[in-house]
Amino acid sequence: MTLSTTARSKLFRPMLAGATLRDRLFASLGALFGIGMTALITGLAAKEGTPLIWIVPPMGASAVLLFAVPASPMAQPWAAIGGNIVSAFIGVVIAHYMPLSALAAALAVGGAIAAMSLLRCLHPPGGAAALVGLFAGSSSSYLLPLLPVGANAVVLVACAWLYHRVSGHAYPHRPPAPKPADTPAWTFDRGDVAQALEEMGETFDISPEDLEALLAVLKQRALVRAYRQLACRDLMSANVVSVPATATAEEARVLLVAKDVRRLPVLDAGGRVAGAVGLRELDPSARTVADIMSPASTAAPHTPAIDLLTRYAEERVHAVFIVDPEGRPVGVVTEADWLAVLTRGLN
Numbered sequence: 001m002t003l004s005t006t007a008r009s010k011l012f013r014p015m016l017a018g019a020t021l022r023d024r025l026f027a028s029l030g031a032l033f034g035i036g037m038t039a040l041i042t043g044l045a046a047k048e049g050t051p052l053i054w055i056v057p058p059m060g061a062s063a064v065l066l067f068a069v070p071a072s073p074m075a076q077p078w079a080a081i082g083g084n085i086v087s088a089f090i091g092v093v094i095a096h097y098m099p100l101s102a103l104a105a106a107l108a109v110g111g112a113i114a115a116m117s118l119l120r121c122l123h124p125p126g127g128a129a130a131l132v133g134l135f136a137g138s139s140s141s142y143l144l145p146l147l148p149v150g151a152n153a154v155v156l157v158a159c160a161w162l163y164h165r166v167s168g169h170a171y172p173h174r175p176p177a178p179k180p181a182d183t184p185a186w187t188f189d190r191g192d193v194a195q196a197l198e199e200m201g202e203t204f205d206i207s208p209e210d211l212e213a214l215l216a217v218l219k220q221r222a223l224v225r226a227y228r229q230l231a232c233r234d235l236m237s238a239n240v241v242s243v244p245a246t247a248t249a250e251e252a253r254v255l256l257v258a259k260d261v262r263r264l265p266v267l268d269a270g271g272r273v274a275g276a277v278g279l280r281e282l283d284p285s286a287r288t289v290a291d292i293m294s295p296a297s298t299a300a301p302h303t304p305a306i307d308l309l310t311r312y313a314e315e316r317v318h319a320v321f322i323v324d325p326e327g328r329p330v331g332v333v334t335e336a337d338w339l340a341v342l343t344r345g346l347n
Contacts, residue, residue: 023068026167030067034159035059042151054148056132058084059156061125066160071173073207074123077157079116083123084153087112088145091133095140108134175209232308233301235341236322236331242267245274245290249282252289262318265329266293272327273298276319298323301330305341308333 035055042054062084065075073079091108098104112130116122129149136144164171193212206214241259243252245266255264256279266289268274275293286292297317299308301324311317312335322331 023167027064027068030160030163030167031063033163034063034067034156037159038152038155041155042148045147045151055152056129056149058125058128058132058149059152061128062123062153062156065124066156066171067163070160070164070169070171071206071210076172077161079121079123080125080157080160081150081153082119082121083116083126084129085145085150086115086119086121087123087126087129088133088149089142090115091130092136092140092142092144093133095134095136096138100134100137104134105131173210175207175213230305230341231301232299232303232305232320232322232333233331235305235337236301236333237337238331240265240321240329240332242329243277243289245269245288245293247289249284249286249289249292252277253279253282262334263296265296265321265332266290267329270326270328273321273323273329276321278318296321298327299333300325305333305338308338312338 038059039055045054062080065072066080069075074083090111094104094108094111098107108130109127112126113122116126132149133140133144161171193208193215241255241261242265243255245268252264256262263276263278265273266275266277273296274290276296277289277293281292281294283292297311297315297320299320299322301322303322308317308320311320319332319334321329322333324330
């Protein structure tokens with residue numbers, strides 16, 4: 001039986017959010033470098049025996065975290081170093097007071113998880129480090145958590161720090177600080193994130209700060225997409241106050257003041273938009289508004305509303321008249337209309 005193209009693509013696709021093939025390859029090379037250097041450096045400290053006994057199995061699992069998911073809270077320096085040392089110590093203590101048994105193994109791992117949680121250094125390989133300390137037996141020294149476990153962890157973390165300078169990842173990981181311009185787009189704060197996590201009752205391998213930053217970026221992208229999908233027909237005011245091209249300047253002035261608008265579309269004999277006029281353009285000496293009107297800014301009903309922002313900002317347009325295919329006005333979108341939409345989206 002052969003796998004379909006879709007099945008194969010899913011099979012070889014990284015399961016971690018944000019992971020790329022480049023990142024996976026760098027993680028493999030990083031683990032090669034980190035474990036190799038850890039075995040070499042700590043092995044040089046061994047006075048007798050095979051040098052590789054100075055690298056303990058949990059370091060293999062730690063390397064997966066440090067090099068493959070360096071942004072994980074469980075891959076940070078204190079988690080990697082403290083988690084391994086504390087867990088190994090728990091295992092050694094139990095080995096000195098209990099014979100090796102299923103119960104002793106369970107107590108070692110359970111105690112390690114409790115200790116790491118209390119000390120804020122939860123690190124999955126710590127469960128294996130606890131068993132290393134337990135299996136070392138009652139004859140083992142209480143220094144075992146430091147040598148070789150602690151020494152291994154320190155060297156491995158140093159290798160991770162050095163390697164990530166090359167791979168382009170920040171290690172130790174620091175959540176990206178939000179840009180000042182991004183702040184108003186947030187509709188939630190850290191308290192909301194904490195409460196949501198508490199209500200869900202699940203633990204995720206991401207810090208609350210990273211989750212907050214991710215949600216802020218998602219909100220901004222959703223807003224941009226929503227604005228791009230918004231057409232002028234969705235935003236326009238249908239009641240357009242207009243003035244015929246044959247009207248006098250005084251008639252236009254009365255309409256502008258009475259309706260409290262900044263510009264009026266000027267219509268030709270066929271009802272099409274021929275121009276626009278505002279209070280600044282009114283000249284009492286002009287015979288009709290056709291003599292003093294200026295070009296009108298127009299758009300079709302299906303035009304993306306976000307395209308009007310450039311006109312407001314760069315062309316100093318205060319109102320865009322929405323016209324049908326024949327050029328007759330069907331609505332108007334003003335700066336105030338856009339501000340109202342932005343206010344609703346940002347709150």
